[in-house]
Structures are given as structure tokens and as C-alpha cells.
Amino acid sequence: MSAFLTPEQLAHRTARAVDAAVRAARGLGLTVTGPRVLHDVFSVVVHLEPAPVVARVLTVLPHYADLASQATRQRAELGVVRWLADRGVPVIPPSPLVPAEPVQVDGFSMTFWQYVEPAPDAEPDYVANCGLVAGLHAAMRDYPGELSFLSAAEPRFIEDSLALLAERPDLVEPADLDRAGREWRALEPMVRSRAEFEARFPGIDLRPVHGDCPPANIFPSLHGNLYADFEMVTLGPVEWDLAGLGPDGEAAYDREADRLGLRRLDRDVLRFVTAVGMLRGLAALALAPQLPMLVEAIGPLVEQWRSTPFAGGLAD
Template sequence: MVSRTAVSAAVALAEEHGVRVREPVVLNDSFNLRVHLRPAPIVARIPTVTALGRPRPAEALERELAVASHLHASGAPVVPPSDLLPPGPHVRDGVTLSFWAYAEHDPGHVPAPDTAGRMLAELHAVLRAFPGELPLLGPVLHEPVRLLELLSGKIDPDAHDRLRTAHADLVERLGTGHGTGQGETEGGQAGGDGRAAQVVHGDAHPGNLLATPAGLLWNDFEECMSAPVGWDLACLSRTTRLDGRAAVRAYGADPDDPELRAFVAARGLQGTLWVLVRALRFPEHAAGARAALDAWLRDPTGATR
């Protein structure tokens, strides 16, 4: 029902702007719903599971559109917002969505570690010139609070308590004024580790680096935020798609840098919470969510997957 309503809203909005949609095709329905509005080269992106953890999903879409537009205008390799109609964010029939250019890609392609690391360094260089302000570590410090509320009574109480305590500890380690922007330093805000923050991708794993006919393009900036670059390096280092440690070295960083440990732990906790919440909407993912929780309970440092 959610998918059907969302697809109908996307088609109606597109057609109101003169885009004829003959065959909407669901590309993915997991944390977000992505719909190719065929034959137009447009993808509607609709928060579904992510909207459970974000009471105001349009704000995240607005940040994502602003960051991707800046990168595209700067010549960075990204999937851009659609230029065939206003990209949004839009709200129609209770559905929040944005419109993006359709990028044909090879989902089985895995970039080499050195390529992924180098491209992340280049992305960060362009993001340093982003003119707007984004919440400091917002998806890391704030969103897990909502996710933990959703999971209360849905998972083992002892496991829930461990997750909640771990998040509180990480807020203490990483937070500066609980993400209010206190502790600014020259060149940006300061993260809890004392390093200057800048705009980062927020979900910088190789699955968001699409192999297209135009080359590798970064995608999916919905978790963009202000943070030390160590956050993106933690995302990259924890991937199972390639040798994350080698990718971090190619970036020009040390994967054993003690400053990365808190980010690695926070990334492990964040991922565990999101897969548990996804299972609330998609019960078929319950076994995988339980396995992820068990893995986190065995090693909450995030160092193993």
C-alpha cells in the first residue's frame, strides 16, 4: 500500500509538470523507494523506512538536493537532481519525494580500493566549498534517538538497553553541544574529536559510487552533514564490498588512526539500528536484522562485520 500510494504521487507530480509517465518501474524498495518514471530519464526518490527515523524527511531531502546541486555545478562526478522538472522536495498526498536524473549503471561493478579512496578525497575537496550550513553530526547524534524509540518493545530489552547506552556514550565522545555547532574553529565546526568539520557525504561506501557510461558517479547524499572527514572514512573502512583499509590509505589517511575508532563504532551502531527498523516494515528482513544485532552485541566497536 505504501509503495502504491508513493508511486501514484510521483507519477501525478511528474505529469503535472509536463512529464509523461507510461511505465513507472520500481528500482529499489528498501530504506527508500526509488521509481524510474519511464520513459523519462527521471527517478523519484521517496523516503519510506528512512521517514520512520526522520519526522521531517523533507529537510533531509532539501539538504541532499542542495549538496548534490553544488557538486554537480562544480563539475564533481555525481548523479544530479533532475533538470526536467523542479527536483523538490515535494509533498503530495502525504508522500515526500524528490526527482533525480536517471543514471543507468552496473550494480555489480566494484571500484578498486585506490579508486574509491582517491574519489572520496576529491569529493571532500569540492565539498569544502559548499556555501551552506548543515547539522553537525546530525544523522549520528540525533537520528538514533528516534530509532531507539521505534525499537522499544520490539527487540530484547537487554539488547535495547545496550544499544541505548552505547549511543549515549558515543554522543559524549563525539558531540559538541549535542550538534548545536558549538566549538567552531577556523575552517568549520569542530567535531568532538577536536578535528575541524566540513560537509561530508555521510554514507560514503562503494555501493553509492555508481558505475555509469559516464564513469563512476557518487549518489545518495541523504545523510550529508557537517562532520570530521573521519566519519566518511569510517563508512568506507567498514564496507564489505572492497578492501576498506586499502581505500582509506588511498585517501591519504591511516586506517589505524585512533581518532577513527569512535566513528567506526558509531557507524556500526547506526547501521545496526537502521536494519532493525527496516525489519519493522519488511518482516522478511527480520533474520538479517537479528544477525546484525547479534554481530553488534559481540563487537560493539564496529571493527568487525
């Protein structure tokens, strides 16, 4: 595993991503004179001013994520969000000024979205947002497109990262890595196989879900809350979208599910998805050389994980 990128190298990557987005946008006929970075973590999100368009450029990725696999994931996102927007669901839609297709420039894969003005001084209310997720699940229920089972869990990423982290005791302590490996062996069959999941959790319906903690991806715009960032959209149990959000968030979801005639969250499935989510979070430390801030950001999750039952209490 490589050394950590320096601040200068991180700034250079951001500049390259912005330049690629500008060149792609101009190639699609947009006028761009003042690109402005809005967000820069796993992706560089840039407002292509004065065009009312935002480019999201993937930058921090596992080594096996080639341009073809990135585009496949991006097409799934664009397809779901366009379908929701056409039905009046409050989402940040793909930009109507360019084709709703991934564009690849200079080794980057990117998508283009409508620029939405944020509400000033808005503070996210994650508990209230958990209730809003039930409405999203109701809206996504009839999506006709094909989605892969629990692709948002990224089983290859977890497995690959645990192997890489075996060479980095500076990032994960050997005892923690040993436990993570044993947990993954217990949980992996239910992540990789729909049949295994359904055998372990009979009667739990699978449906299109957001895939990437939607309570944290609800955008407060000037005109109300909008669902955003469907990069990890997947077929799975609704519990996947509530993993690790705690009893208050779960109760908020259940109240709204009751109102909408949806099923309540299943506690065993919640334990399963939370255990998988924590392993995926720990595995993200393998990306720390590309994104050094992850070391500090993931530290509290590792501490929390150490205090939880092995594999969520679902394995011996």
C-alpha cells in the same frame, strides 16, 4: 510498536508511492507512460519512462519524520548535489526538466533526478570506491551551504528507537539493548555537540561529507562512476564516510588522501564513528515492522557489534 507489514501491504505502499510520483511528474509537465521501479528499500526509486527522470520517494521513516522535516533533508541534498554538478564533479544530478525542489503528493515527499544508464554487469569494488571518496571530500571541501553537525548520525532516531525496542525483545535481546543504551549514553555527548566532539578529538577538522557510506553509493554508469544518494549529507569528520569499512578500505582512502594533499584518517575518530554507526544500525531494527527484511539484514551487524569493545574502546 506495530506488527510487521505483510507482503501485500508492502506492495500496496510501493504502488501508492509510484502513483504519487507519476502524478507529481505529470503535474510538473512530464510525460509518463511506463513507470518502472528500480529500487525499493527505504525509498521507492522509480524511472518515469519515457522521461529521462527518476523519482526517489521516501517511504520507510521514523514516526516523527513529518513532511516538513523530510523536505528540509531533501533540500540539503539537492543543494549539495547541484553545487557539485555545476563544478563538474561526477554525480547523478537533479533532473534539469523540473525544479530542484522536493514535491509532496499523497503524504509522500520526493525528489527528481536525471536518469543515468547503468553499466552492464558492473560489480562494485568497495575497496577501490573508498579511494574515490577522498576525491569527493576534496570536491566538497568548499561547499558554502549550511549543514548541521553530524545530523547523519540521527541522534533522535537512535534514542527513540532504543526506547521503542525496549518493548520488542523479539527484535533485540535485553542484554544487547542494555549494552546499547549504556554505549549511547557514553557516545551521545560527542554526537549531539560539536564542542564536545572537538574537545574529545582536538585538531580534527569538520567539513561537508556525504553522510551515508559513499563507497556503497557510487553508481557505475555507462560513462564512469558517479557519486549518488546524498540524502544524509552532513557536517562532520571525513571518517564518518568510512565507518566500518575495514583496514583495506581505510588504506585505499589514505593512499588517495596522500595524493590529494588531504589528511589521513584518524584511528580514534574511526573507532568513534564506527561505534556510533553500529548503534545506528542496531536502532534501525525499530523500523523492521515497516521493512521486515531488516531483521535478517541487520543480524550480521549485531553479531559483529557484540564482538567489539564497548563504545569502540572510547569509554570505560
